[in-house]
Amino acid sequence: MNGAQALIRTLVDAGVDVCFSNPGTSEMHFVAALDDVPDMRAVLTLFEGVATGAADGYARMAGRPAATLLHLGPGLGNGLANLHNARRGRTPLVNVVGDHARSHKRLDAPLESDIDAIAGTVSGWVRRSLSPADVAGDAAEAVAMAKKTGIATLILPADVSWEEGAEPALPLDVRPRPHAAPSLIEGIAKVVTSGEETVILLGGDVMASPEGQLAAARVAAGTGVRLVAETFPARTARGAGLPDLHRLPYPPEMAMAALKGTKHLVLAGATAPVHFFAYPGMPGHPVPEDCTVHVLSLPGENGVAALEALAELAAPGAEPKVMERETPELPTGKLNPRAMAAVVGALLPENAIVVDEALTSGAGLTEMTSAGPRHDWLSLTGGAIGDGLPMALGAAVACPDRPVIGIQADGSAMYTISALWSYAREQANITTIICDNGSYAILEHELTRVGAASDGERARKLLDLTGPALDFVSLAQGMGVPASRANTAEELAEQVRHALAEPGPHVVVATLR
Template identity: 75%
Template sequence: MNGAQALIRTLVGAGVDVCFANPGTSEMHFVAALDDVPEMRGVLTLFEGVATGAADGYARIAGRPAATLLHLGPGLGNGLANLHNARRGGAPLVNVVGDHARSHKRLDAPLESDVDAIAGSVSGWVRRSLSPADVAADAVDAVAAAARGQVATLLLPADVSWSEGAEPAAPPAARYAPVPTGYRLTQVAAVLRSGAPVVLFVGGDVVASEAGLRAAGQVAAGTGARLMSETFPARTVRGAGLPDLPRLPYPPEMAMASLAGTVHLVVAGALPPVHFFGYPDTPGTPVPVDCTVHVLSEPGEDGVAALRELADLVAREVQPELLEASRPELPSGPLTPRSMAAVVGALLPERAIVVDEALTSGVGLAELTSGAPRHDWLSLTGGAIGDGLPLAVGAAVAAPDRPVLVIQADGSAMYTISALWTMAREQLDVTVVVCDNGSYAILQGELGRVGASGGGERAGRLLDLGGPGLDFVALAGGMGVPATRAATAEELADQLRAALAAPGPHLIDAVLR
């Protein structure tokens, strides 16, 4: 058995049975081995950023790693932005990156690069397989490393892949997240009983499960603490029958206002908040200077178990306040960001997976979908735009029985627009709503926020998407995805109903005013 065959058999045995791929010459023996191991599903993408983003989306929904197959350093480099998002969101992910044959590396061939260094910038674990006999054990270690909530990158030289002498290995032992210590629980319980203003700031595993949200809601109801989520959680369970969970706003002035007066910030499943960027005359964090931060559970620990224990200490037999089922009325008239959000809230199907890369066009989305039927919400964890369409690919592969709805900004859609082709090829049940406002609106706001406002014509040309405008209907049709255009709320409602009712992918170009 050659190294590639042993690698794939080991991955499948460890539960990694989907590979999002954009291979090249160095990976051809891995590609050929897919016929020998039919349990591994290979999904072709046309750009590595789609492969890495899809693996992230798959991991968020499936709760276990997918693999990627990338070509040398340049291929890995093309996938870095969405590997950054996966790293920031704690997604389990196994990268397999082909490299030159060992005897060829010394020749400095045109595609030679420092793959190890590139991988290290986004990976918590990196290893190079040095012989066919090492491949299976290295793969087991990669899966175990990914299970700790990180990107694991296995570098596979081409000759190690094609050489005989490899055998598959048994899967790694199951991993259990550690539960925070009793000291932390006692300290936080005392803070919650103090009567001072407290914010319970949650994210990670806490917001990804109903049990975590209910425990957090129970603590808030029993102590008077305010419940708040990190700005961009990887996955949030939402909808009627769950506690309301406001998110910390993205703009720094709004984030600081939302935490003003907080004396104690209790963090569970998330990191203490900081602003995405530094701004003139603005502190780097929205946490007030006289506020004390208390960590109940860190990412990678069992925050759900910690909150359950905390609820028993400070709010035993208290029932959390839960959202009642509610939907907005279907709006009419010109299509605006808010009327678009109302249409989504009115028509969102049960068990939907919503991928949110609406950016500035997402005004009202969280509010107007909060009482909708139960659904999952995937966010832009690391701030590297262009993850919406790839996340949807991975989510749809992980949950083929659930509808996936992407609310996608127009500028960031172009980063990974080729994901539409993969949706069509795999016939994934994904509906894409493009928020078409013809501009990089988020950057227009940042221009003033950093004190660089001038409003000149030359600066403006770098922030608008006109001349020529983008025709998303034509782009989608050219890649096999049926597409329509909506300019009013009524048109969007009719087209969204039809798209959600039909199998396969669809795109709606929502022209916003």
């Protein structure tokens, strides 16, 4: 058995049986080995950023890692933006990056680069397999470390891949997530029952779990503390029967206002918040200076169990306040962001997965879907735009029986538009609404926010997408995805309803200009 065969067999035995790939010459023995290990599903993407973003979306929904197959340092570099998002979302993911054969490294071939250094910018674990005998054990460790630290990158020299003498390795045991100590729970219970203004900031496993949210709502009901969610949780369980959780706002002024007067900030599956950017005359974070930050659980720890224990101690018998089922009326007339949000809320199917990269076009979207049917919501965790289309692909591969709805800004769609080709190839059950406002609207806001406002034509031109206008209907159809354009709220509702009723991918372009 050669190194590639042993690697793939080991990955599959460890539960990693999907690989999003964009291979090159150095990875051809991995590609050939796919026929020897049919349990590994390989999904071809046309750009590495689609492969890495899809692996992120897959792992968020499957709860276990996917693999990527990337070509040398440049291929890894092409995938870095969405690996950054995966790292910020603490997503378990295994990168397999091909490299030159060991004898070829010293020749400084044109595609030679420092793969280890590139991988280290986004990976919690990096390993280079030095022989066929090592590769399976390295793969088993990569999966274990991905489950523990997030992203693990295994560098596979071409000759290690093709040489014989390898054998599969058994999966490694992974410790369960740590539980909070009873003394810590007791200390936090004193904080939340102190009567002082207290906020519990929810993130990670707490937001992904109905049980975690309900435990937090019990604490709030019994003690009067406020609950606030992270600004961009990786995965959020939402819908009727769950608490109405508001996220910490993105704009710094609004985030600071949301936490104003807070004396105690308790972290449950989250880290202390900071602003995305520095702004003139503002602090770098929204936490008041006289506020004490307490850690109930950090990401990677069992926040759900910690909150359930806290609820038993601090709020025994308390009943959580939850939302009753409510959906908006279908709007009519002019199509704007709020009308689009109302259409999504009115037509949202049961058990859907919503992938949100609407950015500035998302006004009203969370509000009008919050009390609807139960669904999961995936957010852009790291701020590197272009994750929405790939994440939806990964979510659809992970959950083929669930409808996936992507709400996608137009400018960021172009970063990874080739994901649509993979949608068609896989016949993924994804309805994508592209918010076509013809601009990088988020940068128009930021231009003013950072104190660099300009009325000049040259500045405006850098933020405008209408010269020429992007024809998303033709782009989607050219990659095999049925597409249509909606100019009114009624047209959008009709087209989204049609897309949701048919299997396979569809694109609906919502004109929001």
